Amino acid sequence: MNPAEPRKGRGAGSNPEGRFESLRREVFDDGWDLPVEPLPAFRTEVREERAKSIISRNDSPDIGFTQSINPYRGCEHGCIYCFARPTHAYLNLSPGLDFETKLFYKGNAPELLDAELRRPRYEPKIIVLGVNTDCYQPIEREHRVTRRLLEKLLEFRHPVGIITKGATIERDLDLLAEMARLRLVHVGITLVSLRDELKRDLEPRASSAAARLRIMRKLADIGIPVRVMFSPVIPFVNDHEMDRVLELSAEAGARQASYAMLRLPWEVKDLFREWLAQRYPLKAGHVMSLVRQMRGGKDYVAEFGTRMRGQGQYAELTAQRFRLACKRYGLNAGRDATVELDFRQFRVPGAGGQMSLL
Structure with missing residues (x-):
């Protein structure tokens, strides 16, 4: 394939080998002056993965949670910046x-979650x-792994956070409204x-701005705390849009905001x-x-404390702009600065009876 020609509807322009592979392929001109035909679109292939465990745990000081679930491997949204x-x-x-066309869904995720939450030593976090x-990427419409996980979490009265840029979340407003009533959910929308035009280049199969x-408004209307996530900030590409994104998000009902600098690992x-050479x-x-x-x-430094924000004059200027914009639009202010979910309602369905008296 010609690496200089992007595939329609896809983020990556090529399919380089992963860092663990022993063989490398390189495109070169063989001297045949043949007409160059447009490359065909890559088809999305989806396979089931029978996972052995479902809750991932981390101790990173850069993020505010220690437990997460990824219902899918790979993501059809095709965001070129995806870490x-x-x-x-x-x-x-x-x-x-491959990352955006060869996808895997964890069909047994709800069963694994059920078993995990029933462990005697499990502590709800x-x-x-x-x-x-993205848990609401396009294939969720068919495989519904995320919805089944939410049903299980609601059954256990377990708090959950959601990060997405997919409009499919609207399908689950019935579940989310009940979780909001019980103070069990908050949602972060990446924008x-x-x-x-830039969205189609950066995130070719993600939902429009x-x-x-619209999703922010609907979530806020049913009482769900909404965070807008301006991530990543890409210098000279989308950085100038920060203020307007925060303004419109606040008008749509978001009460929290965050940002992260572009990260380019591996x-x-x-x-x-x-991608830059092809598009810009x-x-x-x-x-x-x-x-x-x-x-x-360097292109990237993976040090805790600075990897999300960067260092230097540009990073400091971006942080200042973000703080001022949040103050101007009432984001991260007062009681809205902290979302307090209710962990006291956690329960194990079916537990109790005579054994609970012992």
């Missing part, structure tokens, strides 16, 4: 086009859905651009460079120059 792309290398697949890949703002840095060749050099200024002269 999770390198995880496909563990499956001997490419973090490039918030579980976040959709951290590595990085209001421009349809208008759809995400294979993502090469895929992103390729005239600004590619300037973009990467600003990225390296925030990362000590």
Whole structure:
């Protein structure tokens, strides 16, 4: 395939080998001056994965939760900036086009969650859905793994956080309304651009900005705390949209906001460079120059404390702009700055009876 030509409806422009593979392929001109035909669209392939465990745990000081569930591997949204792309290398697949076209759903996730929550020593802590890949990506409409997980969490009265940019979440408003009534849920909506053209380049199969703002309104209307996530901030690409995104999100009912700088771990840095060369060749050099200024002269530095925000003048200016915009639009203010979910309602369905008296 010609790596200089992007695939329609896909984020990555090529399918490079993962870092664990022993063989490498390289495109070269063989001298045959043949007509170049448009590359065919990649089809999405979905397979079931029978997972052995379902709750992932972390001790990162950079994020505010320790438990998460990823119902899917890979993500059809195809966001070129996705920090999770390198995880496909563990499956001997490419973090490039494979990540967005060869997907896996965990069909036994609800059963595994049920068993996990019934363990005698289980301590209820918030579980976040959709951290590595979007739990409401397009294939959720068919496989409904996320909905079945929410049904299970509601059955146990277990608090949950959701991170998404998918409009399919509207399908589950019935469940979410009940969880909101019990103070068991909050939702983060990622919104990085209001421009349809840039959205199609950055996140080719994700919902439009208008759809995400509509989702915020609907969630807020049923009492769900909503956070807008301007992540990632990409220098000279979407950074100038921060203030307007926060303003419209606040008008739509969001009461919290957060941001993170562009992260380019492992294979993502090469895929992103390729994307810049394909879509924005005239600004590619300037973009990467600003990225390296925030990362000590490198494409990425994975140090706790700075990996989400970066360092240097540009990073400090972005942080100041964010704080001022939040103050201006009433985000992260007062009681809205902290979402308090109710852990006291956690229960194990079916437990009790005579044995509970012992």
